[in-house]
Amino acid sequence: MDLAPVYLNFAENSHLMVTGRRECGRTTTLATIMSEIGRLYAPGASSAPPPAPGRPSAQVWLVDPRRQLLTALGSDYVERFAYNLDGVVAMMGELAAALAGREPPPGLSAEELLSRSWWSGPEIFLIVDDIQQLPPGFDSPLHKAVPFVNRAADVGLHVIVTRTFGGWSSAGSDPMLRALHQANAPLLVMDADPDEGFIRGKMKGGPLPRGRGLLMAEDTGVFVQVAATEVRR
Numbered sequence: 001m002d003l004a005p006v007y008l009n010f011a012e013n014s015h016l017m018v019t020g021r022r023e024c025g026r027t028t029t030l031a032t033i034m035s036e037i038g039r040l041y042a043p044g045a046s047s048a049p050p051p052a053p054g055r056p057s058a059q060v061w062l063v064d065p066r067r068q069l070l071t072a073l074g075s076d077y078v079e080r081f082a083y084n085l086d087g088v089v090a091m092m093g094e095l096a097a098a099l100a101g102r103e104p105p106p107g108l109s110a111e112e113l114l115s116r117s118w119w120s121g122p123e124i125f126l127i128v129d130d131i132q133q134l135p136p137g138f139d140s141p142l143h144k145a146v147p148f149v150n151r152a153a154d155v156g157l158h159v160i161v162t163r164t165f166g167g168w169s170s171a172g173s174d175p176m177l178r179a180l181h182q183a184n185a186p187l188l189v190m191d192a193d194p195d196e197g198f199i200r201g202k203m204k205g206g207p208l209p210r211g212r213g214l215l216m217a218e219d220t221g222v223f224v225q226v227a228a229t230e231v232r233r
Contacts, residue, residue, distance in 0.1 A: 006215065006224045008033070010123075013186050013217065014152035017177065018162040020190025025211040026162040027068050027129055029188065031229040033160060034060065034072040037125060043076035044122025057122040061095050063088055063142075065133045068232045079124075088134065088141040095126065096144035102155040116154070128161045128176070136174040149179040159185075165192045168199065186217040188224070 008016060016033075018026050037058050042048075044057030051057040060073055062081040070081060080095070082088045102119045112118065126145060128134075134141055148157050159180060163171060171177045190213040192205025199205055201219040208214075211228060214221045 006222060008186070010158050013184075014157065015149065015159045015180050015183060015185035016161075016188065017180050017185055018160070018188045018190070018213075019165045019168055019171075020188075020192055020205075020208075020213065021165050023210060024165075024190035024192075024208070025213075025226055025228075026164075026190065027066070027231050028211065028229060029190075029213075029226045030069055030127055030129055030160065030162060031072045031231045032227050034069065034077075034127065035229050038073050038077060041077075041123065043074070045076050045079045048076040058125060059122045060125045060127055061091060063091070063126075063128040063131075063134075065130050069127070069129060071232060072229075085134070085141055092141055092144045095124070096148070098124070099145070099148045099155045099157060103151070104154055116156075119156075121156070123156045123158060125158045125160065128159070131161050131163045131174065131176065140175050142176045146175045146179045149176070150183050152183070165189070165196070165205065168192075168196055168205075184218060186215060188213045188215050188226075 018029050020026055037060065041058035042051035042055045044059035059079040060077050061079055062069060064070060064081060064083050067083050080091045082091045104113065104118050108118060148155055149159055152158065161176060161180065187200055189199055189205040191208045194204045194206045196205065200216045203216055203221050211226045213224055213226065215224050
């Protein structure tokens with residue numbers, strides 16, 4: 001059995017989806033990712049001091065309906081957070097405006113496009129726990145951020161979303177999940193019901209212990225154990 005560490009490279013794959021049944025470890029996965037953001041990046045919220053020269057920074061925009069992740073990172077990383085519908089709507093308007101200001105202007109050279117030299121600032125992580133608690137379809141409060149999912153590399157955006165597994169086959173009705181699927185975002189399937197059918201390609205979910213999952217990227221999959229990070233109860 002291969003027990004080598006498995007790493008998420010958000011420079012290579014900008015986004016991540018996580019799904020699984022109740023108590024499978026979805027929120028713990030987000031807490032672990034947020035902990036790693038704090039380890040790998042300098043604080044990037046607007047209230048934080050400028051980072052050291054050459055060190056990348058990051059800020060988090062957090063949608064946390066159950067309020068279990070509010071203390072996973074300090075205010076020097078968390079730019080905005082919301083836990084109810086009105087708060088999410090307002091936050092997405094601010095985020096869309098910030099991202100629109102990072103879009104590449106016309107006439108850039110190939111070198112400028114590759115170096116992403118037309119803006120500077122922190123990487124932006126939009127983290128959404130339990131997206132199923134938000135209205136789907138045209139009523140989704142996340143819709144203003146959706147157009148930037150496929151332009152993530154240009155604007156420094158990373159979207160990380162969790163959803164319960166039940167009814168995963170109909171998850172495409174949510175515009176954010178549909179955009180992430182179209183962007184070939186990796187999918188971590190934790191404890192799941194195999195009767196739901198194929199999840200990606202010829203891969204299905206199945207019963208798994210808490211914290212374990214099948215990380216699917218395009219047509220390949222690898223079983224992983226997520227490192228545990230404490231969350232509020």
